[in-house]
Amino acid sequence: MLTMTGIGKSFLGVRVLGGVDLTASAGEVHAVVGENGAGKSTLMKILAGVHAPDEGTIEIDGRRVSFGHPLEAQRAGVAIIYQEFNLLPERSVAENVFLGREPVRRGLVDRAAMDAATAKLLSELGEDSFGPREPVKRLSVAQQQVVEIVKALSLEARIVVMDEPTAALAEHEVELLYRLVRRLQQRGIALLYISHRLREVFDLADRVTVLKDGALVATVQTAEVTSDALVRLMVGRDLGTYFPPRADPVADPVGETRLRVSGAGNDRLHDIDLELRAGEIVGVAGLQGSGRSELAKALFGAEPFTRGEMTPVRPRSVREGVAAGIGLVTEDRKAEGLALRQSVRDNALLAARAGGHRGGRDGIRELLERVRLRPPRQEQEVRFLSGGNQQKVVLAKWMTLAPKVLLFDEPTRGVDVGAKAAIHDLMRELAREGTAIMMISSELPELIGMSDRIVVLREGRVAGTLPAGPSEEAIMRLAAGEVVA
Template identity: 80%
Template sequence: MRGIGKSFLGVRVLSGVDLAVTAGEVHAVVGENGAGKSTLMKIICGVHAPDEGTIELDGRPVSFGHPLEAQRVGIAIIHQEFNLLPERTVAQNVFLGREPVRRGLVDRAAMEEATARLLGELGEEPFGPRDAVRRLSVAQQQIVEIVKALSVDARLVVMDEPSAALAEHEVELLHRLIGRLRERGVAVVYISHRLREVFGLADRVTVLKDGARVTTRPIGEVTPDELIRLMVGRDLGACFPPRSAGAGEVRLSLRGAGNHKLRDIDLDLRAGEIVGIAGLQGSGRSALAKAIFGAEPFTTGEMVPARPRSVREGVRLGIGLVTEDRKAEGLALRQSVRDNALLVARAAGGRGRTRDGVRELLERVRLAPARQDQEVRYLSGGNQQKVVLVKWMAVAPRVLLFDEPTRGVDVGAKAAIHDLMRELADGGMAIMMISSELPELIGLSDRVVVLRDGRVAGTLPAEPSEEAIMRLAAGGVA
């Protein structure tokens, strides 16, 4: 790609961007939300046509009027949010719209045979071509997306935040699959906010900022701190805010608490403290947050001040939950920023901040007044997450639960959210944070509670090692 430019409604989104990717290379593209990464990828894949610049494939000029045209020449994209039909089988999803036909009917046997062969080539066969996608884990659905790309004989695969929904052990599987793509000579463009993945996977990295290319370098010639400066245009200083001087009174206490997913949970959350919750996928992390909040109530044990039987009761007890999926569970995407920020206050019968008070909170998290009447769906992921935080800050809960608070958020917004969480804790709030990113857990938590199979496997003091966390999570001894 040479000199790529693109504008929407007179707003310049890309300006003179160059990008070159070679066979068998993993090329990372990084930048803050709004830097132009997604638009550039959509141009590669035929969703948008560039206003300026040229695209060459194998040295020959190409142009795409539709994603199918890009797909026909071997370009595939794996989106952060999967494009799968849950009620269909793996094979039906892989060949959707391209089903082999025999005697006028879909040749299901040929479709399933081809899918099985592709799964075998990846060296991963934890499920079969006849399995329904709805029964697969998130990591397994990721495999289906990769198999879809291989089924069209893709030579270039674009991966947009492919690990955002994966737990730590599932990320390792994704990395192995990418390694196999590289061995096959497939070029991979890898977009991620997780710098550890970028440095662990990429051969080269291109930095975008404000729609322009800042630099392209071999990954061995740049440091993480330097990459952050190139992305955000400033030095973020320490990665995490200082820890609190000490915890205060117990705000929430669990003794022997359980339900159909959890057993014998003992846990105290104190004012001024951030408690990290670690564990593998399926260990009960999100189930714990939902049980405390009242979405999937505890059925056994004790919870002080009370055991909520519904979300409404949880809110009334002063408990808030920043959900894992902000778009599906945390926001009304077609409503304004201001209306979203007032959602909980209105649901709680008007308790909490007024519209003027919410405006002050939005400005406190650096959302400009001009953006507060905008539909929230048009904000970047980081700004959407800030709106979710303001929604809860507006009712000042005593306990605030965070499930993957910085998933899909760029490094600048991530630092701002970390600072805000510490500020809330310093103000007397008790905070529980679930995260699949071990550096985030280690850097931000005052202590880390590790879950395994729905139970507490152990508690670690501030700044535990990654090895200690994973040993407890996997069934070893810390």
Template identity: 70%
Template sequence: MLTMTGISKSFFGVPVLADVDLSLAAGEVHAVVGENGAGKSTLMKVLAGVHAPDAGTIEIDGHPVTFGHPSRAQAAGVATIYQELTLLPERTVAENIFLGREPTRHGLIHRAAMDGRTAELLGELAEDSFGPRTPVRTLSVAQQQVVEIVKSLATDARILIMDEPTAALADHEVELLYALVRRLAERGLGILYVSHRLREVFDLSQQITVLKDGRLVTTLRTADTDVDQVVRAMVGRELSAYYPDRATPGEVGRPRLSVNGGRNAKLSGIDLELRAGEVVGVAGLQGSGRTSLARAMFGAGPFTAGEMRVDGAPLRPTAPRQAIHAGIALVTEDRKAEGLALRQTVRDNALLVARATRRKGIAVGDVLERVRLRARGHDQPVRYLSGGNQQKVVIAKWLGMRPKVLIFDEPTRGVDVGAKAAIHDLVRELARDGMAVLIISSELPELIGMSDRVLIMREGSIAGELPAGPSEEDIMRLATGGRTND
């Protein structure tokens, strides 16, 4: 269906793609992976008509094509679903799907035809939870992605580019997307699936292309490879090098934070202890109370009963400011909405907490060096950084206050493989400096690799605790109400 040969592209004399080949068959899910800066997005934008290649050819069904504009790529059957959704929230589903292509009758928009065709397309994807006239602002992120997909089908797309499609989805919504991707492939669409999440890549794809520094490293049949081989191709090291050594008994110190009988509207009977020098993981299904636990300790959704102590002193924060002054820091799940001021500079973001708490004498350069930030300079707007570097800035803003307890909610979500390893190393360094670290993660391999012990939540309570190195099966048994294999 698609052949891209020798694709090269430079910006301002800097090569970002060099002689890249890629092919896609009808009915195939072909994953494109690589670290941030590997050239994935640029290659997809060349195919989508956003960028013209400096060299190379593109063929669709064996015929050479040249796209000077995204509309020409769309006319040739290429559609792109970007990580940042492009829908108009105040318009209906049908109005979004046919935006700029509305059917008309007697010079007016033919709404009945538009709604009817939208209903047909939704029916083809077995989507009946909303209809053509549903306002987009009322839809979940997963449902909005369905609208984006239907929008591409309405243009008779045959090649679908999906850029980090699960980045903003909850766990249960990911399974719905899986089913949708498979349904589209069964219809004969060719799907290019760009993702940092290797589990998704292996669950969905038949082929995997690895890019590094703008060059093609290899293309592998998914059935003939494994995660370790793909990671080696991406970053040049084994998967086992991803996770630093766990804490030894001598490195674990006194209790930093304890909760006894913690309770609020979403949590009950919370008993836990976080000690200096250790990394404690929190696992659980969507809605189990993991994020509610983090917010309660941070005072954003406070405990209404029970006892909480920091370094032995009683504390029941009713607002984040009280928790911050007591030495508790929270790296939130959504860094763009809750962790960063995207239009401000790296320096200003690194000083957000210091300025809010009137703390002086913060050496910005030192904390940014500590997190190994890669940026053009401290005056670069943070919105132009990669996901991994944005996350490092979020961590840096807390380091200036020298926290006693550092809580991470999904610490590596939307972060590439290389940046994940750097964040893991940093987390362990902070623990060795005497902080108590709590990590909430939906990625079980991350929890298993990073944690000195794992707490499992279910229905707002801690269902159990497992020692270092538990199996995914034991975690899921506790998370779902079963028993572990002792």
């Protein structure tokens, strides 16, 4: 169905793609993987008509095509579902699906026809949890993704690009996406699937194309490659195990208690008992809406506890949390963690300045090297960095304060495997140096691989605590309210 041959692209004299080939067949899921900056997004934007290639050809159904605008790609049957959705929250599902091409009857928008067409597409996808007239702002992230897929189907798309489709989904919502992908396959749609999560690649993809530094490394059958081999193709080296070894309780015993919470709560949390100790990584698991992010914000002082005890400090504001040596790596680094139009250096100094520290500027270069920012250009605006490098700047921001407690909310969401390994190594290093770490993650393998113990939340309460290395089943049973024997 799709053949891209010798695709090349440069921006301002910098070559970002060179001689890349890619094919996709009807009913196939073809994963495109690689580190951030490998050229995946640029290749997909060329297919979608956002960028014109400097060299190479594109054929659909054996006919050569050339797109000067995304609308031309849409008319040729190409749709791209970006990681950040393009939806209007105040409008209904049907209004979003047919935005700009509403059916008209007697000079007026035919809302009945629009609703009926949307309902039919929802039914074909097996989605019955919401209807065509539901305002998009009331939908979960997973449901909004369904709307994006329905929009693509309404355009009669035959080639669909999905860019990090599970990046914002909770673990239990990923199964919904899997079902949708299978239904699209059954309809004969060719799916190009970009993801940093290797488990999804092996669960869904028939083939995998690996890009590195803008060049094609290999295209392989998924069934014929191991995850370790795929990682080597992506990063050019053997990462060994995915997670650094846990602390040795004899050589590196857990230190003093840095935070203790007893019977604490607020509007969203109830009777929280929790202890964070120096040198320990405590994982926090739970389904979406369980109170994971709310717990981090309460400990930090952004949404403080209103009852119960928290010692030795109980911050009532972000400023008090920073002053007490508590840092929070937020779930949404772009909206809450960074000033995107400011430089790397200014972002790295944000926490120090907020905490009233005048020093730190001289050590920024060494700090950026420690977090493995490549290259460590202090004057570059953060918005131009890859997701992994942006996350490293957030880490550097908090490390200027040498925090006693560091809270991570989805620390590796949307970053490539190389950056993940660097962030995991740094977390373990900080723990060895005596930082108390709490890590929230929707990726169960990450929780299991990194945590010294795991606290499971359910409906704003602690459902249970598991020792290091539990099974995924044990975590999910607690998260779903089942008793673990």
